[in-house]
Amino acid sequence: MPHPQTTPAPTSRRELNKAATRQAITDASLQLLRSKGPGNFTVEDIADAAGISRRTFFNYFSSTEAALASVTHGFLDNALAQFRLRPADEPILESARAALIQLADPMTVAPMAELYSLAQSNPQLNRSELEAWDHCTAEIIDAARERFARTAGGELDELYLRALAGSIISCGKAAMDVWFARCGADLSAASLSTLRQLLIDAMGLLGSGFMPTATLSTDRH
Amino acid sequence: MPHPQTTPAPTSRRELNKAATRQAITDASLQLLRSKGPGNFTVEDIADAAGISRRTFFNYFSSTEAALASVTHGFLDNALAQFRLRPADEPILESARAALIQLADPMTVAPMAELYSLAQSNPQLNRSELEAWDHCTAEIIDAARERFARTAGGELDELYLRALAGSIISCGKAAMDVWFARCGADLSAASLSTLRQLLIDAMGLLGSGFMPTATLSTDRH
DNA sequence: CAGAAACTTGCACGGAGTGTAAATATGCAC
DNA sequence: GTGCATATTTACACTCCGTGCAAGTTTCTG
Numbered sequence: 001m002p003h004p005q006t007t008p009a010p011t012s013r014r015e016l017n018k019a020a021t022r023q024a025i026t027d028a029s030l031q032l033l034r035s036k037g038p039g040n041f042t043v044e045d046i047a048d049a050a051g052i053s054r055r056t057f058f059n060y061f062s063s064t065e066a067a068l069a070s071v072t073h074g075f076l077d078n079a080l081a082q083f084r085l086r087p088a089d090e091p092i093l094e095s096a097r098a099a100l101i102q103l104a105d106p107m108t109v110a111p112m113a114e115l116y117s118l119a120q121s122n123p124q125l126n127r128s129e130l131e132a133w134d135h136c137t138a139e140i141i142d143a144a145r146e147r148f149a150r151t152a153g154g155e156l157d158e159l160y161l162r163a164l165a166g167s168i169i170s171c172g173k174a175a176m177d178v179w180f181a182r183c184g185a186d187l188s189a190a191s192l193s194t195l196r197q198l199l200i201d202a203m204g205l206l207g208s209g210f211m212p213t214a215t216l217s218t219d220r221h
Numbered sequence: 222m223p224h225p226q227t228t229p230a231p232t233s234r235r236e237l238n239k240a241a242t243r244q245a246i247t248d249a250s251l252q253l254l255r256s257k258g259p260g261n262f263t264v265e266d267i268a269d270a271a272g273i274s275r276r277t278f279f280n281y282f283s284s285t286e287a288a289l290a291s292v293t294h295g296f297l298d299n300a301l302a303q304f305r306l307r308p309a310d311e312p313i314l315e316s317a318r319a320a321l322i323q324l325a326d327p328m329t330v331a332p333m334a335e336l337y338s339l340a341q342s343n344p345q346l347n348r349s350e351l352e353a354w355d356h357c358t359a360e361i362i363d364a365a366r367e368r369f370a371r372t373a374g375g376e377l378d379e380l381y382l383r384a385l386a387g388s389i390i391s392c393g394k395a396a397m398d399v400w401f402a403r404c405g406a407d408l409s410a411a412s413l414s415t416l417r418q419l420l421i422d423a424m425g426l427l428g429s430g431f432m433p434t435a436t437l438s439t440d441r442h
Numbered sequence: 443c444a445g446a447a448a449c450t451t452g453c454a455c456g457g458a459g460t461g462t463a464a465a466t467a468t469g470c471a472c
Numbered sequence: 473g474t475g476c477a478t479a480t481t482t483a484c485a486c487t488c489c490g491t492g493c494a495a496g497t498t499t500c501t502g
Contacts, residue, residue, distance in 0.1 A: 013468060014479070042457065053482050058459065093431065130351045137391075159399045163423045164431050166391030170358075174383035181379070202384045209430035210314065210385050234499060235448070263488065274451050279490060 022060055022070075024050040029067040030114075038122035065128035068115060072129055075112040076136040079103055079172075080143065088147050096140075096168045097203040100175075104196040106187050116176065117185050133169055140165040171202035243281055243291075245271040250288040251335075259343035286349035289336060293350055296333040297357040300324055300393075301364065309368050317361075317389045318424040321396075325417045327408050334406050337397070354390055361386040392423035 028049035032041040043064060047054045061067040082099035090098075103109065119125035141161055148156045175198040183191040205211075249270035253262040264285060268275045282288040303320035311319075324330065340346035362382050369377045396419040404412040 017467090017480085043459090044457085054458095055460090055483075056481055059481080062459080064458095126355075127348050127352055130355055131348055134347075134351055158402070159395060159419055159422055160426060160431070162395035162398055163392040163426050166395050167388040167427065167431070170387030170391045171384045174380060174387050177383055178380045198380055201380055205381060205384050206388065207430045209428045210381070210388070238499090239449085264490090265488085275489095276452070276491090277450055280450075283490075285489095 021050070021052060021056070024052070025057060025060055025067055026070050029064060030071070030111075033068060033118055034114075038118060038125055063128075065124050068119075068125060069128040069132050071111045071115045072132040073135070075103070075108065076132060078108060080136065080139050083140065084143055088150055092144055092147070092164060093168070093203055093207045096172075097200060100172055100199045100203070101196045104192050104199065106192065109192065109195070110187055113180070113185050113187065116180055120180075133173060137165050137169045140168065167206055168203075171206050172199065175199045175202040242271070242273060242277070245273070246278060246281055246288055247291050250285060251292070251332075254289060254336075254339055259339060259346055284349075286345050289340075289346060290349040290353050292332045292336045293353040294356070296324070296329065297353060299329060301357065301360050304361065305364055309371055313365055313368070313385060314389070314424055314428045317393075318421060321393055321420045321424070322417045325413050325420065327413065330413065330416070331408055334401070334408065337401055338406050354394060358386050358390045361389065388427055389424075392427050393420065396420045396423040 025046060028046050032045055032049060036045075041064075043057055044054050046064065046067065047057045050057070057067075061070070079099050079102075082102045083095055086095035086098060115125075115129075119129050144161055144165055145156065148161070175195070179191075179195045179198050183194060246267060249267050253266055253270060257266075262285075264278055265275050267285065267288065268278045271278070278288075282291070300320050300323075303323045304316055307316035307319060336346075336350075340350050365382050365386060366377065369382070396416070400412075400416045400419050404415060
């Protein structure tokens with residue numbers, strides 16, 4: 001099991017079966033992605049490997065890419081959950097930083113990293129990844145809006161909200177991009193430490209307004 | 222002619238024909254999008270309306286969405302060109318601000334705004350839009366890298382580059398989102414002035430590190 | 443004008459995605 | 473457990489997408 005579901009599991013036979021097939025589909029998809037490479041297998045291949053009919057596949061996912069993107073969605077949902085756990089009076093950037101470095105452990109990052117490397121080359125997959133990040137941005141906006149509504153009672157600045165949420169995601173993505181360029185799919189402790197530091201640095205840059213004089217970053221590896 | 226091509230036009234018969242066909246396709250696509258709504262017309266419909274064969278359509282664009290996204294690409298390429306025109310010693314955020322507000326004129330913004338509104342509802346279109354913005358991010362990274370390579374000779378910080386470029390795009394997008402939510406497809410002088418102010422504010426937020434105390438924005442409309 | 447190169451077109455084919463109706467599995471009341 | 477309502481899977485058929493190919497047409501070049 002590459003990455004555990006975060007759903008509370010309402011233990012009914014139907015829900016259980018559905019979760020199982022869903023998992024079987026994503027597993028089969030990832031397996032085929034590994035063995036055949038992006039774009040070199042069909043929905044029918046996935047269905048066969050998962051032991052279901054082609055039609056049933058489409059009852060769960062609207063495309064191969066959607067099935068694979070569930071990995072990224074899982075990762076980002078996880079991040080969102082961490083974010084929502086932070087105290088409401090904490091500065092947003094600090095919350096984001098904390099939520100992100102929480103995720104820099106092997107179990108969480110591994111599936112994400114693998115998909116990341118495999119998706120780099122493929123335009124189709126890349127689009128789905130972008131969509132996932134965009135979806136996460138929307139959720140951060142919601143989370144931040146709630147938070148502001150609770151603390152500062154008055155009217156809140158939509159521009160502030162959206163610009164901040166978008167920038168946080170962009171910086172998180174930038175950190176992952178750089179990490180990947182540097183370390184590839186390496187999941188060693190040193191590599192993950194680099195990732196954590198990159199995430200911290202990225203949030204630092206954001207918080208300091210990207211000081212035009214540059215090179216304030218603390219990582220000189 | 223909704224929006225003039227920025228290509229230098231190497232006036233050969235072939236290039237001319239190709240440009241005309243390309244334009245005919247995007248025009249037909251937009252027309253059909255307006256009249257039938259997203260997802261309610263086929264590539265064959267576009268081809269017929271543009272007076273070409275279905276096969277030829279695919280010689281120009283890989284999908285309906287790609288044809289429509291050319292509008293957004295045109296807009297963003299325009300922004301990129303403005304950005305590259307700025308002096309190399311100017312702070313990047315200032316260059317971005319200048320390039321962006323340059324675009325807040327009716328001619329440039331009109332096609333973009335229309336597509337924006339029509340794409341809101343449709344997932345397919347939205348993905349293509351995201352891709353266009355992502356492509357623009359990559360180009361900003363290149364532009365900024367060149368610039369840094371020219372001024373500061375030493376090794377440059379990839380994280381800084383990518384985080385900054387991504388944040389700029391995110392803030393630009395946020396400004397457009399808010400503008401659209403406020404003004405819809407209104408292209409009046411007042412509306413465009415709002416857009417300009419939003420873009421300025423967004424860059425201001427970014428430059429000030431999103432001051433946690435919030436509400437430093439200057440637009441109380 | 444003739445030949446080369448670029449572009450268009452029709453055709454055919456495999457694959458994506460969806461509606462539909464029949465078959466199968468599950469939940470629930472008794 | 474039996475029987476029925478509801479949910480899920482499946483097969484089938486259909487439209488549309490995207491691409492390789494080979495023949496036709498236009499444009500360029502000498």
